[in-house]
Amino acid sequence: MTEPTTPKPDTETHASPKTIKVAAPVPEVDDAEAKAAAEWGRVDDEGNVWLREADGERIVGQYTAQGTAADALGLYVRRYLDLQSQVNLLEQRLDHITPKEINNSLATLQKELAEPAVVGDVGALRTKLAELEERGKVRKEEVAQQRAAAKEEAVAERTAIVEAAETLAAQDPAQTHWKNSREELIQLLEQWKYQQRHGVRIDRPVEEALWKRFSSARTKFDRHRRQFFSERDAQRKEVLAQKEALIAQAEALADSTDWGATSARYRELMNDWKAAGRSSKREDDKLWERFRAAQQSFFDARAAHNSMQDEELQQNLTEKLALLTEAEKLLPVDDIEEAKKQIRLIGDKWDAIGHVPRADISRTEGRMREIERAIRDAESAQWQKTDPEKEERSAGMAQQLERLIAELEAQIAEAKAAGEDAKVKEYEDALAARKAWLKAVQE
Secondary structure, eight states: OBOOSSOOTTOOTTOOTTTOOBOOOOOOOOHHHHHHHHTTEEEOTTSEEEEEETTEEEEEEEOOTTSOHHHHHHHHHHHHHHHHHHHHHHHHHGGGSOHHHHHHHHHHHHHHTTSOSOOSOHHHHHHHHHHHHHHHHHHHHHHHHHHHHHHHHHHHHHHHHHHHHHHHHTSOGGGOOHHHHHHHHHHHHHHHHHHHHHSOOOOHHHHHHHHHHHHHHHHHHHHHHHHHHHHHHHHHHHHHHHHHHHHHHHHHHTTOOOHHHHHHHHHHHHHHHHHHOOOOHHHHHHHHHHHHHHHHHHHHHHHHHHHHHHHHHHHHHHHHHHHHHHHHTTOSOSOHHHHHHHHHHHHHHHHHHOOOOHHHHHHHHHHHHHHHHHHHHHHHHHHTTTOTTHHHHHHHHHHHHHHHHHHHHHHHHHHHHHTOHHHHHHHHHHHHHHHHHHHHHHO
16 A cells, blocks of 8 residues: 555556655554544545545545555554544643643644544544643643742752851851861752752752852851961960960979969969960870979979978977976976076077977967966065055956966867867866966965
C-alpha cells in the first residue's frame, strides 16, 4: 500500500520512492472504533480514498490494484485511530507534564491534524485538541504559579543563608567564638552550593545580588578574624613583655632581707601581674612558674628568719619566766636592801635577754612591774610606819592585790578550759605570790 503526496490515477507498486510512502505499522484497533471511523470515508472506482469533513470531501490517498477497497479504507482508519490515541494520551498526561512538553505535544498534533491523511472524525479530534489547548493554558498557569512560589521559596531560603552569614560577620569580634563561627560559615557556604546545584533556579539578577551579599559577609568575617588575631597577638606580646619585666623585678628582690618593705613590694608586683592580663596558657604557665619561684625564694628565706626569731623569742620568754619566778621569791620583802639589790640584778638580766613574743609582752612585763612596785611599797611602808595615812595606803594596796588575785583566778580557769597547762602553772605561781603580798600588807 502506498501514500503519494498528490493523487495519481495510475499508481503502480513499483513507483518512485520520492512520490510513494509506505504506511508504518499500527497497533491492533478496536473493531467498533474502526467501524465508526470508517463512516467518515469512502473509496471511489478509481481507487481514491476520500475523507468527509464539515466543509466537504477531500482525497487523502489511493490504493494499488492488488489491494481491496476495504484494505485501503482500513489503512487510513488505523492512521486515524493512531492519531486519536495520541490525542487521548495527551489528555491523560496533561496534568503531569511540563509546559514545554504540553506546547510541543500540542504543536505536533495541531500540525498532524491540519490535513491528516486519515479516515475518521477529524473534526472531533480537532475540537478535543482545542479543549486540551485550553486545559493546557490552565495547567501552564498552575505550573507558572507553582514555579513562582517555588522560586519565591528558593529566594527566601538563599536569603536566609545570606542573612545568617551577615549576622556572623556583624558579631562583636571580642565576643566571637571564632572556631565555631568559622565552621558555621563554612556550613552556610555548603548550603548555598547545595541550593544552587539541587534547588529551584532563581532569577540571575537576584541570585547575583544575593551572592554578592554572601561574599561580602565572608570577606567582612575574614577581615574581622584576621584583625582580631593580629590585635590579640600584639596584646599577647605586650603581656609577655610586661610579665618578663615583673619577673626581672621579682628575681632582683629574691635575696632581700628587708622583710617588711620587700613583702609589700611583692604584693604590688602581684597586683601588677594580675592587671597585665593573660597570654596563651602554655606561655602564661611558664612565666608564672618563674615569677612564683622568685617570690618563693624570698618568702622561704623570710619564713626561715621568722622561725629563727620565734625560737629566739620563745627562748627569751622561757628565761624571763625563770627570772620572774626568781623575783617573786623576794616577796614578801623581809630585807628591803637585799630585795632592792636582787631586783636590780634581775632587771639587768631581764633587759639583756631581749624581746619575747608579742602575745606574751603584756603579762611578763606586768608581772615584773608588780614585783618592782611591791618592793617599792615595802620600802615606803618601812619609813612611813609612823605615817597617819599608813592604814589608808595599806587598804588601797590590799584592794589592788585582791583585784589582781581575782583576775589571775579567772585566767587560771580559762587556761584550764583551753588545756594550756604551762599557762596554768605560770598563773598559779603568780597567784601564790600575790596572795603572799596581800597577807603581808594585811599584817
